[in-house]
Structure formats: structure tokens, C-alpha cells
Amino acid sequence: MTTRTTASPRLETLPEHTVEVVSDSGEGAQKCGQIFGSVSAKMGNGCWTVEIIPAEIQPPARTPGSASGVRIRIGSEPITNWGDEARLVVALNEQVLLARHRMDALAEDAVILIEDMWATHSDESIRAAWDAAMKEMSGRAYRFVRVPIEQQTLTLTDNPRHGKNMFILGLLAWIYDRDLARVRKQIAHEFRKKSAEVIERNVALMELGVSWAEANVPFRFAVPPPDEQPEMVVMNGNQAIALGAIAAGLELCAMYPITPATSVSHYLGEIFDSVGGIVHQAEDEIAAAGVAIGASYAGKVAFTVTSGPGLALKTEFIGLAVMAEIPLVIVDVQRGGPSTGMPTKVEQADLLAALYGQPGDAPKVVLAPSTMEECFHCMITARRIAEALRCVVVVLTDANLATGVTPFPRPALDARWHSRQPDQRPVTETERPYAWDERLGLSRRFIPGQRGGMHTLTGLAHDEASHVTYAADVNQRASTMRSRKLAVLQSTLLAPPIVGPAEGDLLLVGWGSTKGAIEEAAARARHEGLAVSSTHLSFLSPMQPGLKEIFKGFNQVMTVELNYSDRPGDPFITEENRRRGQLSLLLRAQTLVDIDCWTRVPGQPLRPGQILEEVRERLAKGDAR
Numbered sequence: 001m002t003t004r005t006t007a008s009p010r011l012e013t014l015p016e017h018t019v020e021v022v023s024d025s026g027e028g029a030q031k032c033g034q035i036f037g038s039v040s041a042k043m044g045n046g047c048w049t050v051e052i053i054p055a056e057i058q059p060p061a062r063t064p065g066s067a068s069g070v071r072i073r074i075g076s077e078p079i080t081n082w083g084d085e086a087r088l089v090v091a092l093n094e095q096v097l098l099a100r101h102r103m104d105a106l107a108e109d110a111v112i113l114i115e116d117m118w119a120t121h122s123d124e125s126i127r128a129a130w131d132a133a134m135k136e137m138s139g140r141a142y143r144f145v146r147v148p149i150e151q152q153t154l155t156l157t158d159n160p161r162h163g164k165n166m167f168i169l170g171l172l173a174w175i176y177d178r179d180l181a182r183v184r185k186q187i188a189h190e191f192r193k194k195s196a197e198v199i200e201r202n203v204a205l206m207e208l209g210v211s212w213a214e215a216n217v218p219f220r221f222a223v224p225p226p227d228e229q230p231e232m233v234v235m236n237g238n239q240a241i242a243l244g245a246i247a248a249g250l251e252l253c254a255m256y257p258i259t260p261a262t263s264v265s266h267y268l269g270e271i272f273d274s275v276g277g278i279v280h281q282a283e284d285e286i287a288a289a290g291v292a293i294g295a296s297y298a299g300k301v302a303f304t305v306t307s308g309p310g311l312a313l314k315t316e317f318i319g320l321a322v323m324a325e326i327p328l329v330i331v332d333v334q335r336g337g338p339s340t341g342m343p344t345k346v347e348q349a350d351l352l353a354a355l356y357g358q359p360g361d362a363p364k365v366v367l368a369p370s371t372m373e374e375c376f377h378c379m380i381t382a383r384r385i386a387e388a389l390r391c392v393v394v395v396l397t398d399a400n401l402a403t404g405v406t407p408f409p410r411p412a413l414d415a416r417w418h419s420r421q422p423d424q425r426p427v428t429e430t431e432r433p434y435a436w437d438e439r440l441g442l443s444r445r446f447i448p449g450q451r452g453g454m455h456t457l458t459g460l461a462h463d464e465a466s467h468v469t470y471a472a473d474v475n476q477r478a479s480t481m482r483s484r485k486l487a488v489l490q491s492t493l494l495a496p497p498i499v500g501p502a503e504g505d506l507l508l509v510g511w512g513s514t515k516g517a518i519e520e521a522a523a524r525a526r527h528e529g530l531a532v533s534s535t536h537l538s539f540l541s542p543m544q545p546g547l548k549e550i551f552k553g554f555n556q557v558m559t560v561e562l563n564y565s566d567r568p569g570d571p572f573i574t575e576e577n578r579r580r581g582q583l584s585l586l587l588r589a590q591t592l593v594d595i596d597c598w599t600r601v602p603g604q605p606l607r608p609g610q611i612l613e614e615v616r617e618r619l620a621k622g623d624a625r
Contacts, residue, residue, distance in 0.1 A: 013222040016046075017176075018083045021168055022100055023092035024061045025068040027055050028165030033070030035190055038071070039182045041234040042119035044225030046079035047072065048516070049236075050605055051403040052100075053344035058227045062129070064099035071105075074176070074223050079406065080371070080516025084609040086110060088175070088221070090168050092149065093118055094133040101137050103604075109141045111219070113171060116146035139355045145217065147171070152212055156205055166202045170209020176221055180210065197537045230409045237375040237401030241331055242267040244379030245303060246275055247411070249418030250329070252302040254280040255289035256310060259343040260399040261333035264305045273346055285310040289317035289330075296327050297457065299422045299447040300381060303329035308350050311357065317584050318392055319358040320459040322482065325434065325443070327386040329379070334398040334512075336603050345603030346399040348512045349563035351582040353395040357543055365393040366541040370515035373408035374538070375401055380417045387419055389485045390445055396540070400513040400563070400605045427452035433462040434478070440482030442550030484540045493539055495546030500526060500533030505619055507554040508534040509595070510561065511583055514606055518560050521611035532615055537583070548591040556618070557583040560611055565599040 005515040030051050037049040051416050052069040060064040073083045079474040085107040091097035091114045100106055118130045149167055150160045152453075157163040166187070173183050184203050191199050235243070242264050245253065253272065255265050268279045282288035288304050293464045295302040306314065309333050321328045324503050334350045336342025354366050365385055371376040375397055382393040424447055433446045433455045443464075446453040455466040498507075506525075508516045514623050515536045533554070537544055551557045567575045569603040580588070581597035600606060 009217060009548045010219045011222055012219065013224070015077070015223070016073065016079065017088065017221050017223050018071060018073040018086045019088040019090070019172065019176075020052070020068050020069060020071045020086040020100065020105070021090045021165075022052060022069035022096045023164070024066045024096060025057075025059055025435060027068070027092055027161055029069035029092070029168075031190065032165035032172075033072050035169055035183070035186050036176075036178070037070075037072040038234050039173075039178050039406065040074045041232065042186075043179055044229055044232075045223060046075040046077050047234075047406055048079040048082055049073075049403075050082040050400060055344060056343060061226045062093050062095045062126070064095055064102065067099035069096070073552045076224055076226060076415060081520060081608060082400075082404075082517075082605050089113070090147075090171065091115065092164060093277075094130050098133045098136065101140070104209045105139070105544060106142070109143065111145065113144045113145045113147050113217075114459065115149045116461075117148070117150055117212070136617070138570055143325055143533070147212070149218075149344040152208060153205060153227050156202060156208060163201070163205045166205035167209040167212075170206040170211075171213045171217070174210045174213035175208065175217060175219070176223065180207075183420065201205040202466070220515075232407040233410045234405060234407045235372060235532060236263075236401070236405045237369075237372045237397055238263045238333070239267050240372045240375035241379060241395075241397065242271075244376040245383075246277065247376070247417050248380040248383040248414060249301055250303050250379070250383055251276065251280045251300045252292065252295045254282055254287045254288040254295070254302065255305040256282050258285070258307045258310045259265075260335055260402045261305045261310075261331070263308045263402070264333070265332065276503050281380045285316060286311035289314040289321075289328075293317055293321050293326055293328055294438075296321075297324075297448065299424075301387065301419050302325070303379075303383075304333060305331040305333070307335050307343075308332050308353070309340055310544040311350060311353060315357055318364075318384075319360070319362050321392050322358065322362040322364065323459045323461075324457055325390040325482070327390055327445070328392045329382045329386050329395065330392065331395045331397065333402045334396060334504065336601070342603050344399070346513070346605055347562050347601055347603070348396070348514070349582065349601070350397050351511075351540060351563070351586070354396060355586075361479055361483070363391070363486050364541060365389070365391060365394060365486065365489065366539070368396040368512045368538060368540055369401065370510075370512055370536055370538065371408070372401060372404070375413060375451060378538075383419060384417075384560075385489065387445075389442065391482075391485055396512060398513050413553040422447045424450050426450070433466045434462065434464045434481075436464065436477075440488050441481040442488075443481075449573035488541075490545060493542070493544050496537055496544050496552065497608070498533050498535050498550060499523075501531065502533070503553040504531030504533050506530075506532045506556045506558060506615060507551065508532065508611070508615070509537070509557060509559045509583065509587065510534070511537045511540060512562075514560055515564060517606045517608045517611060520608035521615060524608065524612050525615050528616075530615065530619055532619075540583070540586070543590050545584070547587065551591060551593045551595070556596065557587075557593060558598055558604065559587065561597060562601065562606060563599055564601050565597050 041047040292304040336345040392478040581599040586596035
């Protein structure tokens with residue numbers, strides 16, 4: 001154990017810093033990190049957190065596979081991604097630390113505060129495992145500080161597994177000079193459903209960590225927030241989706257629990273009824289889609305939330321909503337796949353499924369927010385489009401956005417975000433439920449019970465009166481009208497902005513949660529003198545206009561994505577058979593530009609340093625594609 005002398009601790013002022021807390025599953029590392037991140041954001045720091053979640057629900061303790069925790073990156077300016085390597089790590093055992101070491105998640109000279117009980121444990125096999133892990137990590141210049149975490153925690157609780165995380169929170173609060181009043185308040189909020197005794201004990205454990213650090217830790221980090229900034233809110237992407245749904249006037253959320261989407265319903269379950277909303281937990285994913293469609297057909301404003309496997313199960317009902325032109329918003333919080341895949345890991349591989357996952361031609365609008373702030377606002381956009389066009393709107397988020405916490409300016413609420421009451425005036429004899437406007441493809445939405453509006457709802461091919469028909473000319477016209485609505489929407493969209501010069505050697509194109517890492521990598525490249533810019537798409541169906549013209553300004557265009565593509569040069573891979581990234585595939589088809597891709601499926605967010613390395617190599621080779 002490192003013991004400090006009476007001299008004041010070394011204070012280092014930094015523009016940003018990245019810390020990880022990692023433990024066995026069930027020891028509360030994520031709760032600790034999220035409280036620390038929330039407090040930092042509320043103090044005015046830029047912040048981005050990413051949860052480190054094991055693949056199994058209860059993996060064997062003290063194994064690399066049991067690593068569970070959180071990374072928190074804080075800065076004096078806005079933080080848009082989780083960064084590259086952690087500079088400070090708090091580890092509750094050497095095996096979970098070893099897992100992070102093997103993933104190159106830690107800086108070469110990272111400071112590591114580690115539980116010291118394992119080095120002198122009475123079990124010889126545990127001591128041997130400690131020695132082996134330390135030997136494997138000895139090639140790095142890590143600076144270890146041994147901390148008696150469990151020993152200290154036992155002074156206040158009989159169950160250290162339910163207290164170590166708060167002790168660690170105290171260590172971090174002292175090291176980073178966090179406002180202890182805010183820390184206490186955040187602890188009370190996080191444990192608000194527990195007794196006062198539980199809250200008091202957790203506060204005491206946090207304060208014990210502060211006292212121990214003050215007496216023993218020889219360093220501190222200062223990451224000062226900016227002097228002035230707008231009023232901010234702090235939340236994760238799933239909370240932003242839930243609050244955006246309320247702000248949009250959505251009235252019913254129907255879903256079946258699925259990782260990592262479930263916490264949307266958890267959050268709504270606490271507050272939705274206070275604004276007249278309903279959370280319906282269906283018996284399965286299929287029923288959840290059916291309930292949302294039924295509510296929407298009846299005149300309500302409904303949405304359903306799921307992840308990749310659930311999106312697959314909803315396929316037939318989504319086709320029904322497209323054919324019957326029933327407004328529906330679907331939030332797909334993407335995770336690793338296929339099949340049940342990697343439920344706790346991030347991926348953005350549902351794009352093609354969202355676009356083409358139904359039989360026949362089933363045009364849908366697809367949006368992809370790239371930040372927690374966009375998660376909030378995209379729900380308002382999705383609701384308005386779904387109702388205006390009588391169509392299905394899919395919102396593609398992912399696990400990185402779902403659980404990450406970051407601040408953003410408090411939205412100024414606007415009553416116009418809410419939907420208008422459905423038009424329930426009597427239907428005239430000449431009106432039809434699918435009386436498509438020839439130019440716009442739109443038709444009036446009928447509500448059940450509306451005088452004169454009775455008709456049969458069907459998922460079969462139908463004419464303007466909703467009569468089933470297989471006439472060739474009717475089916476051709478109906479398909480044209482359903483598709484035309486997307487063209488109408490596209491005519492209202494703006495071209496995506498370019499970050500950096502409008503001309504250069506390389507343009508990076510992304511979508512979804514990769515935005516921050518891509519833009520940081522491109523900015524670093526420009527700082528090195530490389531002619532690199534980036535652009536990010538928020539509308540994926542219909543595509544935003546002007547892309548072909550944008551691409552003309554660059555010698556190379558490359559998508560950066562969290563989905564799979566074959567690597568050129570791998571065995572049997574040729575230009576003809578190479579499978580490409582999903583956005584790359586779509587852009588090539590839409591623009592006829594030879595767009596390349598750089599994609600990875602590591603189960604974790606992309607790092608800006610990884611992207612920058614690929615940019616350097618690509619431009620050094622001078623490859624045209």
C-alpha cells in the first residue's frame with residue numbers, strides 16, 4: 001500500500017482525463033461510475049460515460065470474463081466519445097484489470113488503484129493468479145497504488161460487495177476535487193427507492209473513501225469546467241428517448257423487455273402516468289408491436305421500443321403498419337448480433353434490417369441520432385413524420401448511446417411538438433380511407449367511430465376504399481403512393497454539414513453514435529496537416545440530399561461504421577465478393593460513387609485513435625479506394 005507523506009499531494013491540471021472503474025459483476029462499479037459522471041457533468045464538465053458489461057449475467061468471479069464497470073471521460077470542453085485509453089483505473093481485483101489490459105484499454109503509464117488483499121490472500125492459488133497477472137502486465141509502465149478497499153469498507157458494513165463502490169466513489173471524488181455536496185445529493189437520488197438508513201450508509205462509505213484518499217493518495221487531477229455555459233441537463237440516451245417521447249406527445253409505449261432497450265420502459269414507468277401516458281409490457285415482442293399499432297389505429301400516438309432480435313420478431317406487424325398506413329414509431333436500441341448475439345455489447349448492424357426487413361416493398365423512414373441530445377429531439381421528429389405521412393418511422397440508437405451519460409443544453413419545450421387532435425369531422429360520401437393525393441402520396445387518416453368512415457382494415461393489397469384487390473394497376477399505384485411519401489420527405493431535408501474543408505483527400509462518413517469519435521479523429525488528422533473532413537448522416541431513409549455533390553470534393557470517401565465488412569487482402573476476398581459496411585453499401589447504390597469503408601465489430605465503441613491510425617495508413621498508401 002502506498003502511504004503519503006505529510007507533503008501536499010501533487011496537483012496536475014488537465015484539459016481532460018479518462019478514468020475506469022472495473023470489478024466483478026455485481027460489485028456496483030457501474031453505479032459508482034455513473035454517479036461520478038453525473039456529478040462531473042452537473043459541475044459543468046464535459047462528460048461521456050460507457051458501461052463495461054460482461055457477456056454473461058453472472059460470470060465466474062475473479063476471471064477476465066467477469067470484468068464489469070464503466071469508463072468516464074471528463075473535460076473542460078464538451079466530450080463527444082469515450083476517447084482512447086484510460087489514464088486512471090480503479091480495479092477491485094487483478095483479473096478484471098487483466099481483461100482491460102488485454103484489450104489495450106489502458107494508457108501505457110496509467111495510474112492503477114487496485115485492491116491489495118489478493119496479493120497476500122490465504123489461498124495459494126489466488127496469490128499465484130495475482131503474481132501471474134502482474135507478470136503479464138509488467139511490460140507496461142503502469143503505476144500501481146494498492147488500496148485496502150475491502151478492509152476499509154468492512155469498518156462500516158458487513159457486506160463489502162454492497163459498499164466497495166461507494167468507497168471508490170469517495171476516492172475519485174477526492175482525486176478529482178468533486179463537489180461533495182453534489183455527490184451526497186446524487187447518492188440520495190440514485191438510492192431514492194431505498195431506506196434512509198441505506199442512503200446514510202452509502203454516504204458514509206463515500207466519505208470514508210474521501211478520508212482515505214486524503215491521507216494516502218499522493219496525486220490529484222484538476223479538470224476545470226468552463227466559466228460560462230447554458231443550463232444543462234444530464235442523462236443517458238434511453239432516458240433522453242423516454243423524455244423525448246413525452247415532449248413529443250406520444251401517449252403509449254408498448255414493449256417487451258430486451259437488453260439494452262429495457263431501461264426506456266423503466267424510466268417511463270416512473271413518470272409516464274403523471275402526463276397521461278401508458279407503459280404496456282406485452283407478453284412478447286410481436287404483441288408489443290400489435291398493441292402499438294392498435295393504439296395508433298384508434299387515434300392515439302404510440303411507439304414501441306426494442307433491440308435487434310425484437311425488431312426481427314416484429315417484422316410481420318411492421319409490414320402491416322406500412323400496408324395499412326398506420327403511424328408507428330419504432331425505437332431500435334442496437335446491440336451485437338446476429339441471433340441473440342452479444343446482448344450487452346454495442347454494434348450498429350441493424351440498418352439493412354430496418355430498411356429491408358419486411359417481405360415485399362415496405363418503405364419506411366429511418367433516423368439515427370448520434371448523441372443523447374439527438375435521442376431526445378429525434379423522438380419529436382419521428383412522431384411528427386409518422387403522423388404527417390401515415391408511415392412507419394424507425395429510430396436507430398445503440399448500446400453506446402443507451403447507457404452513456406452526458407450533459408446537453410436544457411431543451412426549451414414547445415407546445416408545437418405535440419400532435420394535433422385527429423380530424424374526426426364526419427366523412428363525406430366521396431372520401432376514401434386511402435384517397436391518395438397523386439402528387440404527394442398522402443391521404444386522410446380515418447379514426448374508428450368516425451361518422452361515415454367505416455371501412456375494413458386490411459394488410460392485403462387494397463384500393464382507395466380499402467377493398468381487397470389484386471388488380472395490377474391498383475397494386476402498382478398503391479406501391480407508388482406509399483413510396484412517394486419518402487420522396488416528399490426527402491425534398492424537405494437539408495444536405496448534411498461538412499466538418500472541415502469542403503474539399504480534400506479524404507472524407508469520413510458516419511452515422512449514429514460514432515459521430516464524436518469520427519469528428520475527433522478527423523480534427524486530429526487536420527492538426528497533423530492531413531486534408532481530412534467528415535460528415536454525418538441523421539436521415540438514412542430517405543437519404544439526405546446533396547451527397548453526390550459533397551463526395552465530388554474529395555479524392556477518397558470512406559464510411560466508418562460499427563458493423564462487419566470483409567477486409568481487402570484477406571483470403572478469397574476480391575472486389576467482386578467483398579461484403580461492405582452497411583452504410584457504404586447504401587451510399588454506393590444511391591450515388592454510384594466508389595465509396596470504401598472501414599468497419600469493426602469489437603463489441604465496444606470505436607476509439608478516435610483507431611480511426612486516425614487508419615486515416616494515416618490510407619493516405620500514406622495513396623490508395624484511391
